[in-house]
Amino acid sequence: MNARNSALTPTRRAILKAGAGMLAAPAVLGAGGALAQARKEVVVVNYGGAAMKAFDEAYVQPFAAQGGRMVLDGSGPLNGKILTMVQSRNVTWDICDCGVTTLAELGPRNALEKIDYSIVDKSKVATEFAYENGVVNYMFSSVLAWDTAKVKETPTLADFFDLKKYPGRRMVRKDSQAMLELCLIADGVPFDKLYPLNVKRAFAKLETIKKDVLYWNSGAESQSLMRDGECVMGLLWHTRANVLKGETNNRIAYTFKDGLLQPGLWVVPKNNPAGAEAFRAIASMQQPEGQVKLLTAMGNGPSNPAAQPMVPEALRATNPADPANAAVQAKINAAWYIENHSKTFQAYLDFISS
Amino acid sequence: MTTPADRLAPSPSRAAFSATARYWLLILPALALMVVCYLYPISKVLWLSVTEPQPGFDNYAMLATSASIQRMLMTTARISVISTLITLVLAYIVSYALVHASEQVRRWMFLGVLVPLWISVLVRAFAWFVLLRREGLVNNILISSGLVDAPLSLIWNETGVLIGMIHYMLPFGILPIYANMRDIDQRCIAAARGLGATRAVAFRTVFLPLSMPGVVGAGILVFIFSLGFFVTPAILGGGKTLMIAEYIKVQILEIVRWGVGSMLAGTLLIIIGALLVVLARVVDLRKLFGAV
Numbered sequence: 001m002n003a004r005n006s007a008l009t010p011t012r013r014a015i016l017k018a019g020a021g022m023l024a025a026p027a028v029l030g031a032g033g034a035l036a037q038a039r040k041e042v043v044v045v046n047y048g049g050a051a052m053k054a055f056d057e058a059y060v061q062p063f064a065a066q067g068g069r070m071v072l073d074g075s076g077p078l079n080g081k082i083l084t085m086v087q088s089r090n091v092t093w094d095i096c097d098c099g100v101t102t103l104a105e106l107g108p109r110n111a112l113e114k115i116d117y118s119i120v121d122k123s124k125v126a127t128e129f130a131y132e133n134g135v136v137n138y139m140f141s142s143v144l145a146w147d148t149a150k151v152k153e154t155p156t157l158a159d160f161f162d163l164k165k166y167p168g169r170r171m172v173r174k175d176s177q178a179m180l181e182l183c184l185i186a187d188g189v190p191f192d193k194l195y196p197l198n199v200k201r202a203f204a205k206l207e208t209i210k211k212d213v214l215y216w217n218s219g220a221e222s223q224s225l226m227r228d229g230e231c232v233m234g235l236l237w238h239t240r241a242n243v244l245k246g247e248t249n250n251r252i253a254y255t256f257k258d259g260l261l262q263p264g265l266w267v268v269p270k271n272n273p274a275g276a277e278a279f280r281a282i283a284s285m286q287q288p289e290g291q292v293k294l295l296t297a298m299g300n301g302p303s304n305p306a307a308q309p310m311v312p313e314a315l316r317a318t319n320p321a322d323p324a325n326a327a328v329q330a331k332i333n334a335a336w337y338i339e340n341h342s343k344t345f346q347a348y349l350d351f352i353s354s
Numbered sequence: 355m356t357t358p359a360d361r362l363a364p365s366p367s368r369a370a371f372s373a374t375a376r377y378w379l380l381i382l383p384a385l386a387l388m389v390v391c392y393l394y395p396i397s398k399v400l401w402l403s404v405t406e407p408q409p410g411f412d413n414y415a416m417l418a419t420s421a422s423i424q425r426m427l428m429t430t431a432r433i434s435v436i437s438t439l440i441t442l443v444l445a446y447i448v449s450y451a452l453v454h455a456s457e458q459v460r461r462w463m464f465l466g467v468l469v470p471l472w473i474s475v476l477v478r479a480f481a482w483f484v485l486l487r488r489e490g491l492v493n494n495i496l497i498s499s500g501l502v503d504a505p506l507s508l509i510w511n512e513t514g515v516l517i518g519m520i521h522y523m524l525p526f527g528i529l530p531i532y533a534n535m536r537d538i539d540q541r542c543i544a545a546a547r548g549l550g551a552t553r554a555v556a557f558r559t560v561f562l563p564l565s566m567p568g569v570v571g572a573g574i575l576v577f578i579f580s581l582g583f584f585v586t587p588a589i590l591g592g593g594k595t596l597m598i599a600e601y602i603k604v605q606i607l608e609i610v611r612w613g614v615g616s617m618l619a620g621t622l623l624i625i626i627g628a629l630l631v632v633l634a635r636v637v638d639l640r641k642l643f644g645a646v
Contacts, residue, residue: 214593217589229488230487230488230489349422353595
């Protein structure tokens with residue numbers, strides 16, 4: 001994936017240099033006329049790693065086949081970085097791989113472009129995940145995983161909080177998103193009554209096992225804690241649980257039941273360099289074929305409902321958006337996060353560090 | 355026609371120019387670079403702390419009102435103080451051994467002190483994870499040798515954070531203390547022994563006081579380092595040890611409360627500045643940073 005990465009960078013540099021050359025030497029403008037007509041380059045930012053190769057095959061190449069130009073940047077589009085770019089009027093990113101917390105923090109600060117639904121096809125996504133400032137790119141879940149060497153039967157989410165039935169350390173994400181929902185579901189709150197979240201009740205539930213909980217920061221950390229037997233059960237992303245299941249020969253198992261289905265979102269920073277071309281790139285990434293490729297490579301669930309029947313039989317069990325899996329999960333409510341994310345996340349950090 | 359005053363005036367100013375201003379001119383490029391690349395951006399960040407979200411000192415008032423910030427500051431202070439004290443004790447012992455070792459042994463010891471400096475803090479944190487975890491090397495040895503029955507909780511708590519931080523900071527403790535000890539005239543101890551002092555008394559009344567400037571300097575350096583730790587507490591603390599660096603990162607990158615984040619950065623800067631002023635009064639800074 002690094003080879004891919006370094007193969008891309010010089011290309012981009014070369015393009016930038018070519019552009020600078022054109023500006024500096026008006027004499028070659030005639031020759032550059034053909035280039036000027038070429039479509040603008042769209043910079044897509046994700047969190048790097050395995051996603052670079054997978055995104056390239058699923059999205060960059062199909063877009064190139066349609067005459068577009070997409071470049072990947074794996075530097076991680078954190079909220080603060082996007083806002084810095086927008087406020088300093090030096091935006092170099094066009095499309096960012098984000099989540100509902102970005103809607104919550106950057107939407108009200110007017111740092112995101114509205115999704116142009118005349119270009120992006122709303123009928124190719126579940127309407128509940130097509131927001132004003134962001135549109136679903138793939139689906140993922142927060143799920144319960146367990147170590148079958150120590151937990152013999154299939155546990156329920158309620159068992160995660162039952163230290164008598166299954167003694168041993170638990171693992172939870174160091175982020176309130178999805179963790180509060182799973183606490184409440186375990187405490188018996190039905191899916192349709194989940195929002196508005198009862199944060200106090202969720203904290204009280206987590207308090208019951210707090211002394212035996214470890215908190216993971218990065219996805220890689222969540223894998224290593226389960227793989228090395230540091231925790232007997234954990235709440236983590238289904239993509240990581242799936243990798244663990246494979247690399248431990250099914251010693252680590254997981255279930256979508258009582259998980260939380262969440263959308264990964266494309267957002268476009270305000271005044272992005274490629275302008276509307278970004279939305280054409282997003283529209284191109286709605287094609288089901290690429291989304292199935294992404295599922296095959298990384299486990300990211302297709303966001304286009306038309307992709308679900310195209311998923312190979314063997315992969316359906318790992319697809320969070322598969323109708324059978326989606327039916328047993330709760331769905332995140334972005335509206336609640338837009339109102340409450342900042343203070344809830346801070347309260348969660350205070351709670352776990354006290 | 356020139357008055358005497360006219361003729362007199364330029365000469366003292368030319369003298370002043372040649373005496374100091376010329377040297378100022380020499381460091382002007384470096385100074386300009388500092389102002390443009392360091393002071394200007396930092397002042398912009400600090401400016402945020404009194405303008406975001408609205409002008410005023412509301413962000414700084416949170417130091418007195420926010421239980422969350424106070425708890426985090428207490429955690430940071432507690433861990434920094436404990437790790438500094440333990441680092442100093444260990445660094446003192448190593449430095450003492452270094453000073454009294456033969457040239458060849460000293461070279462090997464220095465290699466042992468310096469090599470960890472060049473290993474990334476992230477790699478070291480993961481190495482500690484491998485050693486200290488429940489089924490890790492340390493616990494396996496302790497259990498198989500019968501010293502303990504159940505695995506010790508060496509990681510995912512403040513113990514783990516302290517082990518990782520102290521390991522990281524030992525070279526920063528050892529080098530200043532060693533530099534100071536090396537300069538102590540060994541004849542003073544010999545003289546004390548000659549006058550009838552036991553080894554312990556000679557150490558306590560002669561060597562220890564003479565080595566104190568190095569200890570104080572190392573202590574302040576190590577304390578300043580430990581205030582800014584980020585990776586080690588985040589990994590070895592099991593997510594439960596929230597120190598100021600991580601707290602600021604959350605404010606800046608995740609929930610974008612830039613006012614609070616920059617206020618804490620400003621507070622940290624003021625504390626470190628004050629500590630450096632104290633340090634400069636106790637020891638010769640040039641010697642501390644340049645002697646090794």
